[in-house]
Amino acid sequence: MTELRTLKVALLGCGNVGAQVARILIDDADALAARTGARLELSGIAVRNLDAERDVELPQELFTADAETLVKDADVVIELMGGIEPARTLILTAMRHGSCVVTGNKALLAQDGPTLYEEADKAGVQLSYEAAVAGAIPILRPIRDSLSGDRITRVLGIVNGTTNFILDQMDSTGAQFADALAEAQRLGYAEADPTADVEGYDAAAKAAILASLSFHTRFALEDVSCEGITAVSAADIAAAKEAGFVIKLLAIAEKLTDEDGKTGVSVRVHPTLLPREHPLAAVRGAFNAVFIEAENAGELMFYGQGAGGTPTASAVLGDLVSAARRIVLGGPGRTETTTGHVPALPIDASITSYYIGLDVADQPGVLARIAQLFAEHGVSIEIMRQTIHRDADSNVESAELRIVTHRARESALAATVKAVKGLDVINSVTSVLRVEGV
Incomplete structure (x- = not known):
C-alpha cells in the first residue's frame, strides 16, 4: 500500500470554532486522510494566552505563541x-511561503x-472562506461552482443568527427588543457587546462577500447600505x-437598473417585512438561510445552523479537504471568480x-391628504x-395608520416619507420598514 504524504496544518486561534476544528483533525484523522489522499497533521495552534x-x-504541546514561525512551515493555514x-x-x-489558507x-x-x-x-495558492458566511450552510461553494453557468439576479439572506433569534422571540412571545436581547445573551447567542450583530455590521460584511x-465583482463593506434592528419595536x-408579515434582518444583493439606465448591483442590510408564506419567514431561532434567484435555476434556498463551534467547524473542514486535495493532485489554486466590474x-x-406607521389627527380629510401626497410622488x-x-388624560382622539405601499423606487419612497412628515395633520412617523417578497 502506498504511503500517504503528510500535510502540515497550522491553526491560528483556538476559540469555540478553532477548538472544534482541532478536535476533528485529531479524532477523524483516518477518515480525513482517506478523503484527501494525505495525512493532515495538526502542526500547531497559535494562541495569545497559552494558559487559557x-x-x-x-495536547498542550500543540500550543504556541509564535504564530509567524508556525505559518511559515505549514502546507495549509x-x-x-x-x-x-x-x-x-x-x-x-502564509501565502507568500506557499501555504493555502482557510479562513472564517x-x-x-x-x-x-x-x-x-x-x-x-x-502565490498560486488557494484561499477558501466557506465558514465566513452562514456557518455550516454550504452556500459559497454552490454560488461559485454549481451556479457558475447561470446568472444570479438576486440574493436574500438571513445571515446573522443573533438578530434572527431576537426578532423571532419578539414575534413569538411579544417581547420587547431589550428583553429579547437579554435572553439571547443569557443563552450565548449574543455577545456582551452585541453592537456588531444588532446594528447589522456582521450581516453587512457577509452581504459584501455574497x-x-x-x-463576479469585488464589493467592499463601504458598498453595503446598513441598518440594524434596534429601532424595531414590539408594536x-x-x-x-x-x-x-414577519420581520427579519435581511442581507439583499440584487442586479438592477437605476433611473439613469445604468445597470449595477445594490447591496443592503435592513429589517424587512416578509409575507409569512415566504420560505425565509419560516426560519426560526438562531438559524440562517440564503434564498437565491437565478435566471435558469429559478429559486433556491439553503438553510441550516449559522453559528456555533461544531457547525462552523464543518465548513472549515470542508475547505481544508478541498485545499488538501488540490495540493495532492497538483495544479493552480482556485482563483477569484471576478470577471468584470459591475458598479x-x-x-x-x-x-x-x-x-409606514403614522400617528395622525383624527379629523375629516386626513386620509385623502395622505393619499394625494403619495400619488404626487408616484x-x-x-x-x-x-x-x-x-388619550385617557386629554380625551383627545388620534388615529394610527399602517400603510403598505406598492413596489416603487427607494428614492421615491424616501421622498414620500419626508413629505408626509411635513403635513400638519401628522403627529409622528412611528416606523418605516421595507417589504420584500410581495
Missing part, C-alpha cells in the same frame, strides 16, 4: 483569530479581500403579524415596498389600516 482554559481537551490584525499579516505571510474572517474579507485574492493568485461571489412586530448602486436605486398604496386611540 478551553472547552476541548487538546487555518485562520480563526478574527479581526483585521494580526490576521491579515499572518495570512499574507468575514470582516477581513469584506474590508481587504482584494489584497488577499491578489496575493493568493500571485454579492462579490454572486455577481412593529405586532402590526406586521396582524397584516400577515455598486446606492440603496436609492433599489425597488422595494414600504411599511407611490401607490396597497394596504391602509386605521386604528382610533383616545
